[in-house]
Structures are given as structure tokens and as C-alpha cells.
Amino acid sequence: MALVKLQTQHFRNLLPAPIDFSPSFNLLYGANGSGKTSILEAIGYLGLGRSFRVSRHQAVVAHGQPKLTVFGALDSGLEESEFAEPILHRVGISRDVSLKETQLRVDGEAVRSLSFLAMHLPVSVIDPGVFDIVAGGPGKRRQFLDWLVFHVEPSFSSLWQQVQRVTSQRNQMLRNGRLDESLMRVWDSQYGALAESLTDIRQSVFGRFKAAFESVLAELDATWVDGLKMEFYPGWDRGSPLTDVLLGHRDQERRVGHTLYGPNRADIRLKYGGRPVAETFSRGQQKTLVILMKIAQGKVLSDLGKQVTFLLDDINAELDVRHRIMLAQKLQELRCQVFITSIEHPEPETLWQSGCAPEYRMFHVEHGKLTEE
Numbered sequence: 001m002a003l004v005k006l007q008t009q010h011f012r013n014l015l016p017a018p019i020d021f022s023p024s025f026n027l028l029y030g031a032n033g034s035g036k037t038s039i040l041e042a043i044g045y046l047g048l049g050r051s052f053r054v055s056r057h058q059a060v061v062a063h064g065q066p067k068l069t070v071f072g073a074l075d076s077g078l079e080e081s082e083f084a085e086p087i088l089h090r091v092g093i094s095r096d097v098s099l100k101e102t103q104l105r106v107d108g109e110a111v112r113s114l115s116f117l118a119m120h121l122p123v124s125v126i127d128p129g130v131f132d133i134v135a136g137g138p139g140k141r142r143q144f145l146d147w148l149v150f151h152v153e154p155s156f157s158s159l160w161q162q163v164q165r166v167t168s169q170r171n172q173m174l175r176n177g178r179l180d181e182s183l184m185r186v187w188d189s190q191y192g193a194l195a196e197s198l199t200d201i202r203q204s205v206f207g208r209f210k211a212a213f214e215s216v217l218a219e220l221d222a223t224w225v226d227g228l229k230m231e232f233y234p235g236w237d238r239g240s241p242l243t244d245v246l247l248g249h250r251d252q253e254r255r256v257g258h259t260l261y262g263p264n265r266a267d268i269r270l271k272y273g274g275r276p277v278a279e280t281f282s283r284g285q286q287k288t289l290v291i292l293m294k295i296a297q298g299k300v301l302s303d304l305g306k307q308v309t310f311l312l313d314d315i316n317a318e319l320d321v322r323h324r325i326m327l328a329q330k331l332q333e334l335r336c337q338v339f340i341t342s343i344e345h346p347e348p349e350t351l352w353q354s355g356c357a358p359e360y361r362m363f364h365v366e367h368g369k370l371t372e373e
């Protein structure tokens with residue numbers, strides 16, 4: 001679905017006026033500090049339930065206010081008949097920072113779980129921090145994979161929560177001075193069963209992702225990627241049941257006081273010539289690899305009939321024009337909704353040849369206010 005209307009209250013410096021967006025491309029430009037990233041952040045709030053920039057909600061609420069609200073209208077792209085209006089879903093999130101309370105609404109109904117909201121708006125962010133997917137630790141790649149797993153298989157989120165709960169119980173047991181081995185085996189068996197189910201889902205979605213990545217590569221002239229090895233590591237050697245691995249490493253886990261094997265250690269391993277790509281690829285190649293992985297994510301969902309909303313924050317500073325063109329064209333082919341921010345006035349003719357530009361809307365951002373051009 002595409003976000004076609006946004007309205008915020010007390011969200012950073014943004015003014016509360018409603019804004020209509022294109023379900024295709026939206027180009028936002030404005031000076032430093034005008035509010036471009038805040039717009040993307042507000043859209044991200046609806047799809048992720050939090051800021052993609054900061055971990056504390058407090059930083060996002062307008063100075064001196066106790067509560068922020070973001071409303072959106074989503075276009076399902078479906079029309080009941082040739083003349084009917086597109087079906088719109090209304091979604092909303094508000095966060096009261098003094099009460100530490102989040103309220104969520106979908107089509108006028110209060111919903112309890114964030115996943116109800118997130119399911120409606122798959123939001124994928126490409127900002128300067130995104131390159132950590134390749135350059136950073138396994139946690140970033142797990143997050144990257146799990147975002148896709150959730151949107152392909154929404155039941156994943158409750159399974160993931162159960163795994164976190166059991167992991168934390170296990171960790172408490174491991175930290176106990178005197179370990180009750182028979183009780184520990186009960187926890188191992190619960191944890192093992194949940195971990196195997198969760199890993200089956202991750203493994204299958206990873207398979208789809210890898211196939212999409214290979215098909216994106218096949219359409220490009222990117223010989224430098226030939227020889228790249230991309231593998232899913234489940235968090236333990238799946239040649240043995242997880243419960244056996246845990247039993248075999250009991251002393252090691254007790255020494256460190258937490259779980260060392262299982263889904264919380266999963267990774268997408270990226271190697272070239274037997275070495276991690278973070279050590280072998282140039283910075284430019286690592287960035288391109290991340291972009292190709294993001295496009296592949298979009299392709300997996302697009303093949304399932306889901307539209308991804310991409311938030312591209314200040315990519316001019318990160319990608320050269322050739323890669324910006326490649327990214328814009330691929331996202332257009334996949335029928336994604338795209339928001340692109342820049343400081344300078346955008347020049348759509350540098351991204352698309354004449355006659356090939358998608359439908360787009362352009363906005364100037366100034367002191368938290370958007371004006372369409």
C-alpha cells in the first residue's frame with residue numbers, strides 16, 4: 001500500500017497541515033534543518049512504530065509537548081469498479097512520552113499490536129546509516145532479514161517475541177550460581193523447539209531473498225560481484241539439534257552468563273574470496289551491495305503483490321549519479337512508493353530519460369512546512 005496522505009501533530013518541527021503524496025515518487029527538497037528528514041521519520045513512525053533515527057521517543061516530540069501523533073491514509077491500489085474511489089485505510093499512532101504510552105488505530109479501531117500497523121505499510125529506509133548492513137555487525141543484517149521475514153510471514157513476530165522471552169529466562173538460569181540441570185533441560189527443549197520453527201521461517205524467506213538478489217544482479221552489469229558468497233547462518237550448526245549444541249556448551253554458556261547459540265546469533269554471511277566483504281570490497285562497492293540488497297527486498301514483496309515505501313534520505317551525498325539512476329529505475333520497475341530528500345532542487349531529468357519519468361510530486365520544505373510545486 002502507498003501512503004497518500006500524512007498529517008502530524010507535535011512531531012519535531014513539522015506543521016500540522018495535511019499533505020497529499022503521490023503513490024509513486026515524491027521529491028522533497030529544502031535547506032539544512034528545514035524538516036525533510038522529519039517528514040521521512042514521521043512516515044517511518046507509521047510503518048515501524050518508532051523513529052529510524054533515534055531510540056528515544058522523547059527526542060521526536062516537539063519541544064515542550066507531551067505527545068505526538070501521526071495519521072496516514074493508505075491507498076490499497078484496489079478499485080472496486082472502474083469509477084470507484086480507491087480504497088483508503090486510515091492508520092494512526094500517538095505516543096505520550098510522559099505516560100510512556102503508545103496508541104494505535106487502524107480504520108478507526110484501536111489495535112494493540114504494532115504489527116497490525118506495520119503490516120499495512122512496509123517502510124524501507126535508505127539513509128547514511130544503512131551501509132552498516134554490510135560494514136557493521138551481524139545484528140544489522142539480522143534486522144535487515146527479519147524486516148523481510150515479518151512482511152512475508154507476519155506470524156513471525158509472535159514467534160520472535162516468544163523466543164526473546166524464553167531466551168531471557170534461560171539467561172537468568174545460566175546466571176544462577178547453582179544450576180538445576182533438569183530444569184535447565186526443560187528450558188532448553190522449549191527454546192530449541194521455538195528456535196527451530198523460527199529458523200525454518202527465516203531460512204525459507206532468505207531463500208526467496210537470495211533468488212531475488214540474483215535476479216536483480218543478472219539484469220545489471222556488475223562483474224565485481226561475481227564470486228560473492230551470500231549465506232544464511234542460523235546461529236548454530238544446523239547439522240545437530242540446537243538442544244544438543246546447548247548441552248555440549250553448558251559450561252561455556254554458564255561462564256559468560258547468557259545464551260550463545262540460536263536465533264539471536266543468526267547472520268547473513270557475505271564473503272568474497274573467503275573473506276568478509278567488509279574487509280575486501282571498497283566502500284563504494286559495499287554501498288552498491290547494500291542498495292542491491294534493498295532492491296532485492298523490494299522485489300520479494302513486489303512479487304507477492306505488496307508495495308514497499310522507500311525512504312531515501314540525502315542519498316546524493318552517498319551515491320554517485322549512476323547508482324542513483326539505477327536505484328530510481330529499479331524502484332520504479334518494482335512499483336514501489338519512493339520519497340527522496342535533497343538539499344538542492346531535484347532534477348528529475350537526471351534520473352529518468354525524457355518520457356520515462358514516473359508520476360511524481362515535488363515539494364519544497366521550509367520551517368517544517370511542505371509546499372507543492
Ligand SMILES: Nc1ncnc2c1ncn2[C@@H]1O[C@H](COP(=O)(O)OP(=O)(O)OP(=O)(O)O)[C@@H](O)[C@H]1O
Nearest residue numbers: 012013032033034035036037038059060061062063
Ligand atoms: N523535538 C523537536 N521539536 C522541535 N523541533 C525539533 C525537534 N527536533 C529537531 N527539531 C528541529 O527540526 C528541524 C528539522 O530537522 P530535520 O533533521 O528534519 O532537517 P533536514 O531538513 O533533514 O536537515 P538536513 O538537511 O540538515 O539533514 C531542525 O531545525 C531541528 O532543529
